[in-house]
Amino acid sequence: MEIEEYYSREEWMRFKAKADQVETPSLIVSLGIIRRRFEELLTFFPYAKIYYAVKANPAKEIIELLRDLGSYFDIASIFELDKVLSLGVSPDRISFGNTIKKEKHIKYAYDKGVRLFVTDSKPDLHKVARSAPGADVFVRLIVDGSETADWPLSFKFGCHPDMAYDIIVEAKKLGLNPIGLSFHVGSQQRDIGQWDDALTKAKYLFDLLEGEEKIKLKMINLGGGFPAHYIQKTNETKEYASEISRYLHDNFGDDVPQIMLEPGRSLVGDSGILTTEVVLVARKSNSNLTRWVYIDAGKFGGLIETIDESIKYPIHVERDGKREQVVLAGPTCDSMDILYENNKYELPVNLEMGDRLYFLTTGAYTASYSSVEFNGFPPLKVHFIE
Amino acid sequence: MEIEEYYSREEWMRFKAKADQVETPSLIVSLGIIRRRFEELLTFFPYAKIYYAVKANPAKEIIELLRDLGSYFDIASIFELDKVLSLGVSPDRISFGNTIKKEKHIKYAYDKGVRLFVTDSKPDLHKVARSAPGADVFVRLIVDGSETADWPLSFKFGCHPDMAYDIIVEAKKLGLNPIGLSFHVGSQQRDIGQWDDALTKAKYLFDLLEGEEKIKLKMINLGGGFPAHYIQKTNETKEYASEISRYLHDNFGDDVPQIMLEPGRSLVGDSGILTTEVVLVARKSNSNLTRWVYIDAGKFGGLIETIDESIKYPIHVERDGKREQVVLAGPTCDSMDILYENNKYELPVNLEMGDRLYFLTTGAYTASYSSVEFNGFPPLKVHFIE
Numbered sequence: 001m002e003i004e005e006y007y008s009r010e011e012w013m014r015f016k017a018k019a020d021q022v023e024t025p026s027l028i029v030s031l032g033i034i035r036r037r038f039e040e041l042l043t044f045f046p047y048a049k050i051y052y053a054v055k056a057n058p059a060k061e062i063i064e065l066l067r068d069l070g071s072y073f074d075i076a077s078i079f080e081l082d083k084v085l086s087l088g089v090s091p092d093r094i095s096f097g098n099t100i101k102k103e104k105h106i107k108y109a110y111d112k113g114v115r116l117f118v119t120d121s122k123p124d125l126h127k128v129a130r131s132a133p134g135a136d137v138f139v140r141l142i143v144d145g146s147e148t149a150d151w152p153l154s155f156k157f158g159c160h161p162d163m164a165y166d167i168i169v170e171a172k173k174l175g176l177n178p179i180g181l182s183f184h185v186g187s188q189q190r191d192i193g194q195w196d197d198a199l200t201k202a203k204y205l206f207d208l209l210e211g212e213e214k215i216k217l218k219m220i221n222l223g224g225g226f227p228a229h230y231i232q233k234t235n236e237t238k239e240y241a242s243e244i245s246r247y248l249h250d251n252f253g254d255d256v257p258q259i260m261l262e263p264g265r266s267l268v269g270d271s272g273i274l275t276t277e278v279v280l281v282a283r284k285s286n287s288n289l290t291r292w293v294y295i296d297a298g299k300f301g302g303l304i305e306t307i308d309e310s311i312k313y314p315i316h317v318e319r320d321g322k323r324e325q326v327v328l329a330g331p332t333c334d335s336m337d338i339l340y341e342n343n344k345y346e347l348p349v350n351l352e353m354g355d356r357l358y359f360l361t362t363g364a365y366t367a368s369y370s371s372v373e374f375n376g377f378p379p380l381k382v383h384f385i386e
Numbered sequence: 387m388e389i390e391e392y393y394s395r396e397e398w399m400r401f402k403a404k405a406d407q408v409e410t411p412s413l414i415v416s417l418g419i420i421r422r423r424f425e426e427l428l429t430f431f432p433y434a435k436i437y438y439a440v441k442a443n444p445a446k447e448i449i450e451l452l453r454d455l456g457s458y459f460d461i462a463s464i465f466e467l468d469k470v471l472s473l474g475v476s477p478d479r480i481s482f483g484n485t486i487k488k489e490k491h492i493k494y495a496y497d498k499g500v501r502l503f504v505t506d507s508k509p510d511l512h513k514v515a516r517s518a519p520g521a522d523v524f525v526r527l528i529v530d531g532s533e534t535a536d537w538p539l540s541f542k543f544g545c546h547p548d549m550a551y552d553i554i555v556e557a558k559k560l561g562l563n564p565i566g567l568s569f570h571v572g573s574q575q576r577d578i579g580q581w582d583d584a585l586t587k588a589k590y591l592f593d594l595l596e597g598e599e600k601i602k603l604k605m606i607n608l609g610g611g612f613p614a615h616y617i618q619k620t621n622e623t624k625e626y627a628s629e630i631s632r633y634l635h636d637n638f639g640d641d642v643p644q645i646m647l648e649p650g651r652s653l654v655g656d657s658g659i660l661t662t663e664v665v666l667v668a669r670k671s672n673s674n675l676t677r678w679v680y681i682d683a684g685k686f687g688g689l690i691e692t693i694d695e696s697i698k699y700p701i702h703v704e705r706d707g708k709r710e711q712v713v714l715a716g717p718t719c720d721s722m723d724i725l726y727e728n729n730k731y732e733l734p735v736n737l738e739m740g741d742r743l744y745f746l747t748t749g750a751y752t753a754s755y756s757s758v759e760f761n762g763f764p765p766l767k768v769h770f771i772e
Contacts, residue, residue: 055719055761076719079762098761100666100680100717103739121668123739142670156678156721160671279486282507284528285546292542294486300755307693307722331486333441333462335542336693353489353509369686372756372765375441375484376465379758 001314006229006270006360015273015358018385024277024356025297026381027367029057031065033271034363037237038069041263044241048259051095053224054080056264056364057272061384063087066267074262078105085112097262099124099140099157107131118182118221120159125167129174137171138180138221139164141205143198158183161205168205169213180219180257181205187265188311189225190234196247203251221260228269228361231312237266265364272363274302274313274380278355279331291326293347295357298330298337302366302380303359306339316358319348326351332375387700392615392656392746401659401744404771410663410742411683412767413753415443417451419657420749423623424455427649430627434645437481439610440466442650442750443658447770449473452653460648464491471498483648485510485526485543493517504568504607506545511553515560523557524566524607525550527591529584544569547591554591555599566605566643567591573651574697575611576620582633589637607646614655614747617698623652651750658749660688660699660766664741665717677712679733681743684716684723688752688766689745692725702744705734712737718761 003012011030018028041050051074052066058080063073067089074097075081084094091113096106099120106117110132117132119125120140128137142158159167164181171178181202185194202220209215222244227234248256280294297303305311315328325344330337347357370379389398397416404414427436437460438452444466449459453475460483461467470480477499482492485506492503496518503518505511506526514523528544545553550567557564567588571580588606595601608630613620634642666680683689691697701714711730716723733743756765 053719058759058762076761077717077763079759079764081762083762098717098719100715102663102665102682121666123668124666127739155670156715156724157719158670159668160674162672163670166672277488279488280507280510282509282545284541284544284549286548286552288546296488329486329542331463331484333439333484333543338542353513368758368760370758372754372758373444373465374754375462376444376467376469377463378465 001231001316003316003360006314014385018383019273019275019356019358022275022381022383024275025301026383027272027274027302027362028383028385029059029062029268029272029363030385031061031271032386034062034065034268035069037267037270038066038071040237041261041267044238045259045261047256048222048261051097051260051262052267053097053262053264054084055368057268057366058083058368059382059384060087062268063089078108081109081112081114091115095260101127103127103131110135119167119171120157121163122167122170125171125174125176129171129176134175134177136177136179138182138219139167139178141181141183141198141201143183143185143194143201161201164205165208168209168215168217172213172215178215178217180217180221182221182223182260184223184262185225187225188227188230188234190227190232192235192240192243195222195244199247199251206257217257219258219260221262224262224264224266226263226266228265228364229314230361231314269361269364272361272366274359274362274366276357276359278351278353278357280353281351291324292329293326293351294329294331296331297359297380298332298339300332300334300337300371300374301330301377302362302370303330303339304369305365309340309343312340312343313362314360315345315347316360317347317351317355319350319355322349323347324349332377334375387617387702389702389746392700400771404769405659405661405742405744408661408767408769410661411687412769413658413660413688413748414769414771415445415448415654415749416657416771417447418772420448420451420654421455423653423656424452424457426623427647427653430624431645431647433642434608434647437483437646437648438653439483439648439650440470441754443654443752444469444754445768445770446473448654449475464494467495467498467500477501481646487513489513489517496521505553505557506543507549508553508556511557511560511562515557515562520561520563522563522565524568524605525553525564527567527569527584527587529569529571529580529587547587550591551594554595554601554603558599558601564601564603566603566607568607568609568646570609570648571611573611574613574616574620576613576618578621578626578629581608581630582636585633585637592643603643605644605646607648610648610650610652612649612652614651614750615700616747617700655747655750658747658752660745660748660752662743662745664737664739664743666739667737677710678715679712679737680715680717682717683745683766684718684725686718686720686723686757686760687716687763688748688756689716689725690755691751695726695729698726698729699748700746701731701733702746703733703737703741705736705741708735709733710735718763720761
């Protein structure tokens, strides 16, 4: 791969300048890239409210940046809520986006001023009704995008349309304000048509609820699922935006509902480069041709999304010449801490201990996934640049 | 399952008394159980030096207990080294047991007094020779226990016997002291015969090196691999000990080498109970019969070894009556955070939100694997009891 496929020369030089100053392993995050991605989203989806999925990267610096840019925030727990509130975000800009919530946490969020909750089951709905009376709720639908998303999200969350219908009706009876539906087509979803399928289901439910129950829903939360730039090719966010806008108009005509987006990966994924160092290059026997390359970051130090080799990060190395396939592994005494064994990366034949490997597009779901001290290794350090 | 299959009534009452005082999720660790396991190992393997694999649970309280019981320590990084030294363990009781080491870390350990290192490749050996001159080294062999270990360790670490031979010969030339061989048959290894195969390989190398190179090795590190008590049945450590002793004598006759053991899971696994609470019990559609049970601990809060459902923890719940299969999942907005979906656990039909689920045998590879703040959730808290 060429670094130019992923970053402008100027962006890369800024990463590199910081990387040269810090010890490995560390994550370098460009706030400038996040700003540009956010502004792109505003341009492509001018009709949408953008809720940043804080879990993708909960760094204070990122929350502050997006706060100042006018973003809304999707939180997964009261711990994220506390963080976002402590940084001066008002509670009316926050959506409690986890369908799995303790009742005391719902109450906690309500007492702090949060009035927007997702749900996908009656037991959760009843908790919301008791502890967040009168709040706005939306119901998460199951959609099946698992075959074309690199990180499928379909089965743990959401409910089938028949149950969504019942939940909406019951929400109203319980004094809540059912405002709409949400779905997530899977993180890093490559098939734009998935949004069309999901919107068709949503439209069906909108019509049914209005016709049979006189409940007029007014909002659709399209979730996340827009791409960051990994090795697998995807369409650009712009393409997603224009197709999705078309699907919305095809389904809803002139009566398009309010749209929420919950980008995480697409907003911050590209912003990070994880700088690592080669600790060891070794073979397993005198006759074995495959080199094992061990680096100082691994599954437990930020790269957990290499599990099942799901996410294939682009890797940059500053050596030219012939390349050969390697197995790439992390530094811990855990056999699971192998990054790529089946999808072999090609690295220079003259790769040496001490060389740096740069994992591109590591701004999302890395630092927050680090283990506290597995094998004693400290959590991933993060540095910010413009 | 019955709690009595895993703990004596007295042990369980002690866990329960503490559990009743603390919020979920939290890990409760019995130092008394660790003491008894350590004393058992001393009894079963009176001829062995026991190196506790700190990575299994690096809690200060456990290191202090084992320090006082006379244990040696196997460390995976200089960070574990610093911790163990800071607790008053002398460096001659420490083995640097990671084959993947930065050269500056080897030097750091050497400067602190560590004189025992594992290796499995020439590049690593050269680093040890340069930065830990004259140190004792042992070479880790690849053995293939992957089909019968619940957590196989065979491919990332170790080298084939042909290369081990070369490394030993070169170690001597480089002024190091090659003292022996190590192997790990896989964590939670259920087939005792794996040790026999590995010892036969070791004996072959011992003889060849003495005959051809006049190098007399004197130590074998049998690694870990002894079982903790999960759902899958295994032999007791006593059985392992008597079989392994027999293999040693079968292979080495009266000239049995010094034996190192590196127990981690078998020493501390049984000592922990992870106390969790049911957050939500839900179905996905009106016609779907499978209940999803969501609890407040998951893959990123200590239960990462449920990946691929490898480790099947016994789960205790204090409700009687009819049971049905469920899918069990953690509290984060991540679809990977499902604990058991294919191997379905049977839980009481009358299970309710707020009920507690106790994950037994969670003393090893739980707290140290916790993520720093995934979805904002804080790392797993640990409490100690006698």
